Amino acid sequence: MNDGFNDPASSGRSKLDTKEFLRAVLGNVVLLLGLMGVERLFFGQGFYSSLVQHPFWIVVLIAAVQDGLYVGVAVAAAATLLMDWPPRPADADVTSHYIQIAVLPLQWLLAALCIGLFRQTELRKAKASAAEVGRLQKVADVLASDIVNLEAQIAREQLEKLSVDTSTNGQAELVRRVLALQESQLSDLSADFGALARICTPLPVSLLTMNAEGEFELDEADERFRKMHLEDRFDPALILSLRTSAEVIMDQTAPFEAKPEFEFVLLVGITSPDRRSLHGAVALLAASRKGAGEAADTAKFLAAVLGPVLTRIRTPKIAVTPKASERNSVRNFRRG
16 A cells, blocks of 8 residues: 555545535625624614524524534634624623623534534535445446447457358448448548448438537438438437337428328437447438338347447547546456
């Protein structure tokens, strides 16, 4: 163990905790000052001291309940400094006078200690749970990344073995197109996908991908798809269906002067291995609902081939690839 090692994450958390503490104290002090301003403006100085319960109790209790021990004690101290200290009468004993006016600040302090200790324990447990969730999320991210890489490697090895067997020209061309798509970059993704889709089905096929703004857009300028405005139909309900369902069949909603050649749209989502992120979708046009159902296997095949490609090209929203040091530390944790 390196006792002198400074963890950047721990340092960052300490700075964040300090900022949260200062922000909470400052917010409650502003409340105290606001109460003082109300007293001066509407009631006159010393009015709060004549009440049975001092209004500063509200702020002290809120601080202790919401932000824990340290903020509660700090706000109790601030309330003590800001409260009206009544002058000592000439015939009053000094000791008894200051003991009497110190009762209220001591009550604030005791309340902040009792309530704050309980709340601080809850906050500590919540932070420990959040840290554990973050650690497990890193483990899940590494596992998801490894699964994607493993699936891509297995698929490539299988395709390379198939490419050796050139018994039919159609099979060799299909394997060649799939291999080309596996190596595609963002600039030639649409062309490679179109070439593979034309071999798999005579029906119109298009690819929808998610851009940097989180919106779906067509990668291929096919007029039949453009007229349907598929990008505008990706509402949260459709995105959830694409993540959780094998395929989605929709009818066309755009107005047409004559009956269109293809009335139904088949959508198959391209998701991350854990199905939490939707990277895109394969869209296929069909003349009937039955035809769309029969073409579902083709669309699923194209989506399965595109899955590792889009995962490699586009960074997922949730499963962020960890840094090399984090990846190694998580793998070491998994190995024990």
